[in-house]
Amino acid sequence: MIRIAVNGISCAYGCFPALDGVTFEIARGDFTGIIGPNGSGKSTLLRAMSRVLKPSRGTVLLDGRDVYAQDPRSVARRLAVVENDGRSEFGFTVLDLALMGRLPHLGRFQRESAADVEMARGCLESTGILHLEGRKITEISAGERQRALIARALVQEPEILLMDEPTSFLDISYQIDVMDLVSRLSREKGLSVVVVLHDLNLASQYCGSIILMKDGRVLASGAPGDVLNQANIREAYGSEVMVVRHPVHGRPHVIVLPKPDPAARPRPVEKGRIHVIGGGAMATRLMGMLSARGFSLSAGALNVGDGDWSEARRLGATVVEAPPFSPVTESDMKRNVEAMVGSLAVVLANIPFGPGNLRNLEAAAEAAWRGIPLVIVEGDGVACRDYTGGRAAASLQRLESAQGDGIRVIRCPDDEAAVLAVENLERERGAVVSGEGRD
């Protein structure tokens, strides 16, 4: 059953357009998130839907009739709004505020009944602030006020709940409490929820569908898995992200990557190339650090779609690719060795080794035999992450016992030490190069 139909609405503040042809529908029991960068029109959309800002074009239908043609009291009996900012100069008590939710249900001169008061207290209890009922709203914290606003909206006994950033002042525990509460009401009582959220992962976790807005238009909408992807988020926010599956609920989980530091971008001296052996997003940080220090990168072999694969490509590295979710083949290994030759060093990140990627280690060994220094990030020790029955550790051992004679293996406790070791190698190379120049 369609409760709200937004049909091609456009709104403007003065001559500044805030919404441009937005269309979607909300059915009974829907839990819909609205996301998008600041100024993309999310709050304006809520105002247009809640009978406050009449669109200049298009219509908002509530239960099939234009919401602006309906009596405000009758609208308020079906649709409640949790505003983002509940600040007031007037010291109403928390209970007073919650009771205002009864306004659309009471006649002009009708007093709140004992049942109304009980109901308001029940809503305060479900939002966890019943103990504050006698406190003034001017004297409680922003998070407590936010929960009082949610209680007031629930006192309206709405069938549709619009919320504008309801969790912005709440700590993570209350964020989950509030979202769980409305999510339960949505499931059990068919409450339709439309919530503006900045937290993409909260949206992904709770919303059945997500509307992504940009510049007053709907950029994408649908299930979280369809909307929350790299391309959409880059287009909407201009941010680089990684999208992984959440280990618990399996929905998309967005990890925001640091913006490249503009101060670190200009590379006065072209440093050597470092080949990184990573996988499973374990080398993401290391590659970022190397890139920030002006090294050029190559990496591999990496499965297409792997976290390190996307990070390496973002940093402009040459990547030796393997198909998604498949073991590294003989030919991948050959290409990998070719990529390693000519690099300043090969860095073996703190990654586990199994049969699937053992060939990467063998490639590193091959390169080391050919004189490319191998830097190993120890972490908890290679033995702890060897799932090849000791073959990986043995291969490294063999390499180390042959040190000298052009073979170098440098063991480092962590990423930072590995970067320092690479910087040392770069200095050595520089000394050789300038020494050669003098001859």
Add this chain to the structure above:
Amino acid sequence: MKGRRGATILILFVALLLSVLLSLCTGAVGISPAEVVTALVRGGDSSPVAGILLDIRLPRVLLAAITGSSLAVSGAILQGVFMNPLADPYVIGVSSGASLGAVLAIILHPPVAVAGLGALPLFSMAGAFLTILVVQRLSSVEGRASVMSLLLAGVAASAFLTAVISAVTYLFGNRVHQVWLWMIGGFSHARWELVMMALPYSIAGMACSMAFARDLNALTLGEDTAAHLGINVPLARNVLVWTAALLTGSAVSSSGMIGFVGMVTPHVCRIVSPDHRFLIPSSALAGAVATVLADAVCRSVMPPQEIPVGIITALVGGPFFVYLSRRAQRAGRSGPGGVMG
């Protein structure tokens, strides 16, 4: 909570009775409370004491009470509508508009009378209404007025109107004295006709504001929130602002400019509860008490001379107001509910 509100109303009501009694006793001729009660109960016999009491002091005290409560209710309404606990009829220019109307009535002396009403209150109320119209028009963009722009427009209108009053008074120098007498404000000219003239406006204004008290509660949370709670915001806002203009216009026309009552009394009553179903009656009572007492003081400081009542209210209200607003600022800075909260 409800008990505290009821008790406050009761206390204020008793305080009003006591201050009326006290005010009836004070003046150039001292009258004992017993004599007052006797005269009030028996009605107009021909004794000189009863004459002073019933023909001079009683209408004066009643006019003071009506004026005080009108100003206080007007202040309570405007503070709520403009979401600013420091707003009042002066700040948004309504008082100045009413004054200009009254001054024009005094100077032009037009032979106008509608339904038994003299030119002064009619002009005064017209001035208040016109000012509100202009201020609302000036401050709204596409039908909506932000609080800040309304207050700014009010201050500008107030300055402009004050200049016009000065110019008019200057041009018609022959009537300066009358204008001056009226502007000082006070109740020395109070007669029963004036009481009967002000009373209907006062009753109508209070009834209207009580009917919209709950709308006013919602409006203090912001217009969007009020609309979300099912309030017809344009209607409620218009009714309330026009009610405030009516109350201010009638108070100014009958008693001149009396400051601070409208600003301070709702502020004090809000300490008990900001719920307008309580705030409007309690402000009405408190405003009446304050004005009746101020009038009693101005009659008794150096009899038989009188001090203008506006001076007393400003002398007491001014510092009190500064104290209140500084306290609010301190609370706002340190309390969790303040601007930083």
